[in-house]
Amino acid sequence: MTITAYTARAVHTMNPSQPTGQCVAVRDGRVLGVGPLEEIERFGEVRVDDRYADKVLVPGFVEGHSHALEGSIWDYVYLGYFDKYDPEGGYWAGVKSPEAVRDRLAEHIGDGPEDEPLICWGFDPVYFEGERVDKRLLDSVSDTRPIVIMHASLHVMVVNSATIRLAALADKDLEGVMRGADGEPNGELQEIPAMHLVFDALGFDIFDGASNEHALHRYASAARRKGITTVVDLLNPMNDAAIDALRAATGRADYPVRLVPALNALAWDPQAGSERVMDAMRHNHDRLHFGLVKLVTDGAIQNFTARLQWPGYLTGPENGAWNAPPQTFHEMVQHYHGAGLHMHIHTNGDEAIGMILGALDEALAMWPRPDHRHTLQHVQLIRQDQLRRVARLGACLNIFANHIYYWGDIHLTKTLGFDRCQRLEPAASADRMGIPFGIHCDAPVTPLSPLFTAWCATTRQTAGGTVLGEAERISRARALEAITLGAAYTLRMDDRVGSLEPGKWADVTVLDEDPLASDTPLKDIGVHDTLLSGVPTGGG
């Protein structure tokens, strides 16, 4: 039994009994100790590994809400407003003007076969000034090869004339086919009835391939690069093919993360869905953890689809959309709770949050279950009275801290207005009430990077530089806990990951700087490597 001790400049353990250490000593893939070397040597001979001697060791990051789509969406060309890194670490500058859109398209118009469409993703013109991006701009790059630009919301696309011809859009009398003053389609298509014509004519599906093995490997390497050792794919179809791919990918000894897929419950009849999860749990191993069930109740605030209480949206429609009737969610909560499974429930607007708290209240009255750890995801607009209910019901939260940075400016002026922007993502209130919580990125919606997410929770700064809701900021220490032990708790994995304690898996993130002692903004601290079960994943 060899013992390896990784020495470091500092070790933060997230274990309150022993908050700091001098090294991380590993045996059999587990943490043996973090104490002084000479104490660890009582267990036997210790091999000292000093490759991280000038680095800082913290528990491996736990990303409690992202999607394996992050591993396949990069097969398409990125056209988002913000700078991003692809899973291989390649840098993609944000596209900030119509000219930049043209340049990015021109750069990639030669990629792949000429008769296949050029597909782009992440486009978000809400930030643009000036001329509208329509078919004219796309045609100036090519009017022979089909070009399709998907909006970040996935509710809108822009296409060029070649696509308009192939899909025969000109003679379709359809509300979602936008037209110019000349009555011809201008290239913008809104909502599924119109977009379907393009998917059909070009034979592509942007969600296709998100659950194949290749995507799962890219997804894992994107996560590893940002210091993540446990990652949740929070909306997996869990059909036979998806389960096979998950088993095959994580079955490889060099798979660099522990993967936690959650069943997309809305795609299943509840009885069949709970059986599917219980069945899949038989395949659980060190790097694969079935057991979560995901429910998606409403949409997103920036798309005006979240269900809001009074006074509704600042501009735009009155209210958003449910994904199923509230009664159905009541029944699903009752069912999956009764089945003894662990629910993670997407709720953005305060009306959706209220509905789900009612459903949890009912289910818990019928079947009391201490320590159920059902977790509300996003909870962007949660009110103080709802937070008190969450605390009383013993539920957990996973807060979408990144949202303030990416959409805070929009929420201030278009969707919510000043007051409700102060309470968005209320991490400090959750902390004050003793509600266990994590914070998350929802990749590919925002970039996969727990340190960036932690930075957002500590600063609450928008991309435009405005600070929203200073009273809801949390400390660096609290944010570090949220991206490690906090998230692990919401997954019921805090007995194995989330802190560096004897007996737990030796999952470690190696940082260039001390996240607690240095003044460097958390988002700018470099991730040097990770260890999974005590083994470096970066190949040295």
Added chain:
Amino acid sequence: MAEPIPGIRATLLCGFLGSGKTTRINRLIRGGKLEDALFLVNDFGSINIDAELIESRDEDVLRLSNGCACCGISGNLSAQLREIKDWPRRPGHLVFEASGIARPRPLMELFDAARGYALEAAESLVDASAFRRHRRDTAIEDIFTAQIREVSRLRVNRAGWLEPDERDAVLREIAAVNPDAEMIVESDEGAPPPAARATTPAPAGPLVSETVNLPHPVDVAALETLLTQSAPALVRAKGTVRADDEARTRYLVQFAGGRVSRTATRYGHTQALVVIGHRGGMLDSLLEALRAL
């Protein structure tokens, strides 16, 4: 050049949760009038088809000997419609069960415009006995109203469950939402279930709560029958039991609102049933029968 293939004729079936879409689909399948039809449904398990009618069954598609087929709706409708029109056994007719929360208009537009499809009819089912309750519910009122307003045919059921005065008023209110629609009022539906009847005679005895231990595996179907038969005396029953099937499945069993339901569960270790009901002969014989299970 190949002949243009005629489009798949699509019938849209909309309507809120509990509006009777499943009943309607089961009736259409059994009626056998639609040959060569594919039924695209939300919940595969809710379709009851005589075993001798089933030709084959795989993960996704149920094929029937009368030429029809049945298939669950996947998350991505656009992709599914593309797939279906490329099936080697392409259906001539498609009956699409919209989700209880779907607005008809976008679906009508989709089937109208999609290559390979032709929208033939769009109808919404309306439960007359729930109409006023849904219209008052602010969380769903907008969707419920859109489902009535946006289609050309309304099929109203359970009107017979209402008193004549109320029934006429409700039918007028439905017509006022969409005066142009053709309205079909179903008539052969029988009496409402006991729970919906306000006039169920309330058993007289005081409420008592009894716990019945069930240490051995039980016949869950028999247990459900016992509870259902004693419904008039029962207020609520709940518990965890182990079934006498081969897997010894553990179930949560509950009786509430006049209905028994069960859920396979991995939770709980006790095996007992708590029964809350009105003291009297009926409850006594239920408890006796439960203990004998």
